[in-house]
Amino acid sequence: MNKKINYVAAVDIGTTKIVAIIGRKTGEEKLEIIGLGKALSTGVKRGVVLNIEETVNAIQAAVKRSEEMAGVKITDIFVGIAGQHIKSIRNRGYVNRDAYDVEITRQDIESLIKDMFKIPIEAGEEIIHVLPQSFIVDNEVGVKNPVGMFGKRLEGNFHIVIGNTASVNNIKKCISRVGLNINDFILEPLASAHAVLTDDEKEVGVTLVDIGGGTTDIAVYFDGIIRHTAVIPFGGNVITYDIKEGCSITEKQAEALKIQFGSALAEVANDDDVVTIPGISGRPHREVSFKNLAYIIQIRMEEIIGAVQFEIDASGFAEKLGAGIVLTGGGALLKHLPQLVAFKTGLDVRIGYSNEYLKSNVIQEINHPQYATGIGLLLKGLEEKKDDDSVTEPIDNSSEKEPNKPSDTEEKKKTKMPFNDLLKKFGDFFEEKDTKL
DSSP, rough: OOOOOEEEEEEEEOOOOOEEEEEEEOOOOEEEEEEEEEEEEESSSTEEEOHHHHHHHHHHHHHOOOOOHTTTTTTEEEEEEETTOOOEEEEOOOOOOEEEEBBBBBBHHHHHHHHHTTTTTOTTEEEEEEEEEEEEETTEESOOOTTTTTTTEEEEEHHHHEEEHHHHHHHHHHHHTTTTTEEEEEEEEHHHHHHHOHHHHHHHEEEEEOOOSSSSEEEEEEEEEEEEEEEEEEEEEEEHHHHHHHHHHHHHHHHHHHHHHOOOOOSSSOOOOEEEOOOGGGGEEEEHHHHHHHHHHHHHHHHHHHHHHHHHHHHTGGGOOOOOOESSSGGGGSSHHHHHHHHHHOOOEEEOOOOOGBOOOOOGGSSSSHHHHHHHHHHHHHOOTTTTEEEEEOOOOOOOTTTTOHHHHHHHHHHHHHHHHHHHHHHHHHHHHHOOO
């Protein structure tokens, strides 16, 4: 009998790319990534699905690649959600219990959380997360976990994440058309924070800033508790667009310029350094100054940093961020960005990687800030999923016979397969090389 194996799978639906990732927990409590697939995202803008068909095709391609790499077939996934429609509020709820001398149970807390899902919100919105922050048992404030305590009145402070119902339903539709089930939606800044922040940072106070293509996600922690979340509706793509417009070049050329030669600090760029850009349709080449390029990037990045600072101030914990800011996402690797952020905010800044949670021999490509959200989705999924969730099966179910006794049919297959397999295996290689010769 073919034994089913428990893995966890996640899909990160971004503005520039869609990532499907499959992993499992190792004996050392590290996350082992066994499958990674990505596809260009053309149907999503600022985290919101605008073209169902294109998004479905991209998800399908990413999932297929991850399954082929992992050698398993996934059925259930955790999905990241962000976008400009996301907002958060704080609310307090309470329950009066029947007796003083009965211990508070997990069911009491679940009852409070369920009540939070019933609070009035605007039409066309739905509650995605209800995150407990602290509890009050009678007059005892600041209780993190009241289970086992005695008390008559139990109150809770909650951070509530709200999203647009239509946007959520569009994502559900895309996943459903791929033939997958959604275990849960997870707010992307929470997932990214889970992947790159340490418990010590969350305790002393830290702000996660995940700079994606279409959005910049923010999560503020203090005393180990999530205090504030926000999604700023612009990210690295607006910088690319500014370069495109400012230098009169194509978007592809602008993206390449940003990645290879861009800097977030104009004053460190050399006036004499220039890069030559091929002209369009036979037109003369263009020369772009590194200094001008850096000015374009810095002006837009300062605008994004200003929005981040506004959200930090709105959280009420601007003076309590002992660990400063952790940058992650694809935009975090922009040259000199940590220095600019530190200068503008006055806080310590570092780039966030997921090394601490990953197995040492992980796929090399995955150890990159742009995959922090995907890794965080897996880590959160592993915490949430039950033993029978996210069940996967090996793609190749061909044989369950004794390993040393293959059947005659299998032997015949082995002798008939080489030519077709070799042709398929090396077909892409020859095509790519031949076009360059």
